[in-house]
Amino acid sequence: MQSTFHITSDSHHFHFPWKTHQTHFKILSPTFKTPQKPFPKTLTLSNSLKTSFNFYESEEVEKADESVTTAQRLPVIIRRPGAVSQYLWDGNCLQLVRIDGGNSSGYVSFDDEFSKLCRFCGSAVRDFFIPQRVNGNYMDYVKWKFLHRFFSSALQVLATQAMFRAIGLGYSRSLASAAALNWVLKDGLGRLCRCIYTASLASVFDTNLKRVRFSTSILFSLSIGIEMLTPVFPQHFLLIASIANIAKQISLACYLATNSAVHQSFAIADNLGEVSAKAQIQTVCFDNLGLMLAALLNILCKNSQRLQAGLPFIAFPIFSAIDLFGIYQGLKHVHLQTLTKNRLEIIMNTWIQLGYVPSPAEVSKEEGIDFLWSKDREMWPIRIGCLDPKDQIPKMSMLTMQSLSNEDFYFICMEIFCRGFTKTGQEGILLCVREGASTADVIMGLLQACYIRKSLLLCRGKWKNIVEACDSSISVLGEWFKVIEDSKQCAQTDINLLKDHILGSGWSVKNILLSTQERARYSFLDD
Secondary structure, eight states, X not given: OOOSOOOOTTOSSOOOSOOOTTSOOOSSOOOOOOOSSOOSSXXXXXXXXXXXXXXXXXXXXXXXHHHHHHOEXXXXXXXXXXXXXXXEEOSSOEEEEEOSSOOOSSOOOHHHHHHHHHHHHHHHHHHHHSOSSOOTTHHHHHHXXXXXXXXXXXXXXXXXXXXXXXXXXXSTTOOHHHHHHHHHHHHHHHHHHHHHHHHHSTTHHHHTHHHHHHHHHHHHHHHHHHHTTTTTSGGGHHHHHHHHHHHHHHHHHHHHHHHHHHHHHHOTTSOHHHHHHHHXXXXXXXXXXXXXXXHHHHHHTTTOHHHHHHHHHHHHHHHHXXXXXXXXXXXXXXXXXXXXXXXXXXXXXXXXXXXXXXXXXXXXXXXXXXXXXXXXXXXXXXXXXOOOTTSBXXXXXXXXXXXXXXXXXXXXXXXXXXXXXXXXXXXXXXXXXXXXXXHHHHHHHHXXXXXXXXXXXXXXXXXXXXXXXXXXXXXXXXXXXXXHHHHHHHHHHHHHHHHHHHHHTTOEXXXXXXXXXXXXXXXXXXX
16 A cells, blocks of 8 residues: 655655545545645644545634634724624635624524513614713703603693693584684793793893703693693683793793703713604603503593593692603703803802812702892802992992992992892992903903902901991902902913813803893993
8 A cells, every 4th residue: 555645865854635615535536746835834643534424524713713723803893883893804714703792603592582672772772862972961851851851742732632632622512713723822932932032031041041941841731731721611712821821932032041051961972863863752752651551541431521621720830840840850950051141150169269160060959040039149249240229239339330440340339129929138349340351351350359358258247337327438448459459460360270270170161151240241431
């Protein structure tokens, strides 16, 4: 029997007859052909005893194992819904291999497939409802938004049903033309009042967004309650429905006007369009769920006409309370980055007392909803505007205006203004800004006013008596101007560092949003 390999005189290596995929190992031919490209891998004796089919099969498995072990993992990870993969390079081709625990073996278990399906569905639902890049507090806001829209939508369905019952739709005595006329009239009056409200309070949507949003939400809930009264007084349908629709249109105007600012607070990557689009999807889905709840309640009460008629009055106090609670909690997670007078004052008080600039989330927590009855509770409140001749003006304020120069872009003085229904006087600090003053001048003036308040609070009893007694002696005037000068030096020392910290904390320092009264400016006669 011939040998299956031979040794040449000029070679120091054994040459084996086994070759790569291009070489076919044949047992029938006794002749031997030397391979041009010897296979670099050493084969064992057991491989030579296999048939040609088994030989190719074992060779492919060995190559597959070798490619997996020798493949180089590239530092690139691809994240897709339900899967995390990494690129591998084996020298010839690029592969994408799961690295998030996905089952890459031939065995497939039910638990692995079920968990993979759950991950995929959860990721798909999240991508459908939630924008890609938003603030961390966005999910909390969406949870409370769901509570608000779910019960609000159910209430609106019940209110509309009550109005249909009031105008007699479905009864033989109803006149379709009269019902349509009443409906058109009440919608027309509501839209007219909506235009008037929006035009008169346009600037309030920026400066007091949360307060206006929540107050109009209360108005919206009350309007639904008024609509539910229409079956009780069907003869006054037009009057009751018009009043309710006016309140609803005002609430709708506020909702549309403040939505962009709310969405902007969550869009950390300038993806305002995406955040707005996702918000519309959420609203539609949540409202449909609320509609289903109202339909379910009607189905449960269909056998009792009395219970069906009283359903709106039973559901209104419960649903409206949950609705308003969801709105209130949701607004707590709206952290606006724009600067207003109130937010800037909170920042400066924290800077003076603690030496750092709070984040928008911290200011939002301290600011709250900012109800009207909670304003000006602190001693020596600061106001931006102009002197009101109707208020009591100390003589020190007159002397302050007389000492102004052409280089000053603001001045600070004392005032005594009336507050509340009792018209009780309260001492305060007034910041008057000159026409043409920049944002930096307003920040500088408000910082100086905060330092002045700090000095006055150290001797609160003394300065209160001076203002109430209208003491304008030389010693008092000298002490007042010394307070102004010291506070100005402190403000000039801190202003640059403060602006850098405000910008670094995520605040928008390009503009300061002021109300109509706060935009009042003074100017010199020569200007």
